[in-house]
Amino acid sequence: MRALRADFYARPVLEVAPKLIGCTVEHEGCSGVIVETEAYHESEPACHAFAGLTPRTEVLFGKPGLAYVYRSYGIHALLNAVCEGEGVGAAVLIRALTPLEGIEQMRVRRGLVGGKPARDRELCSGPGKLTQALGIWLDQNGTSLSRGPVRIFERDDAWRSPDITAGTRIGITHAVELPWRFCATGDRNVSRPRL
């Protein structure tokens, strides 16, 4: 399996987001297949880059293929893949994975859910959950998704041409109508509300 290179990300974010479905995210031996993504672009107000270049959005405007990791609600780390050219603020939010390798270590990192160890389906079925399960934190902001420590690999044969359903994005207050969310159709690891 080969890591995706910068040129994969250096094109319109709406093109990259569905193409990341079926690719694999890996960090320190833990990995999962991407089953849900969302596209964000500086031209619309739900994107952090909409406000322009600030210390927070510096990586978002950086080179394609970088990881943009930021803190959400003061608690969670959310993982994005920076897209389009350097100087353009655009990224794909990785929202859910199907756990693949290192599942027991993910269970340790996720801790108890409802007083019990997380079931496989609860490990990576949300953007905050998957970063916790894989051990991805804010210090990975600005690192290369081709070279690591967090890497994204191309689709393997089992995900050659996945069935994808598009819908509206989750948890935002602006530009809510844009159908920029992409899910592997029917996959149980997609976050709620499932498409």
Next chain:
DNA sequence: CATGGGATTGACT
């Protein structure tokens, strides 16, 4: 300098 608001989750009613 003070304030307010999240690209969420889990616990509780």
Next chain:
DNA sequence: GTCAATCCCATGC
């Protein structure tokens, strides 16, 4: 369905 946790940073005075 509702709600608190928790903190960075954008914005406004």
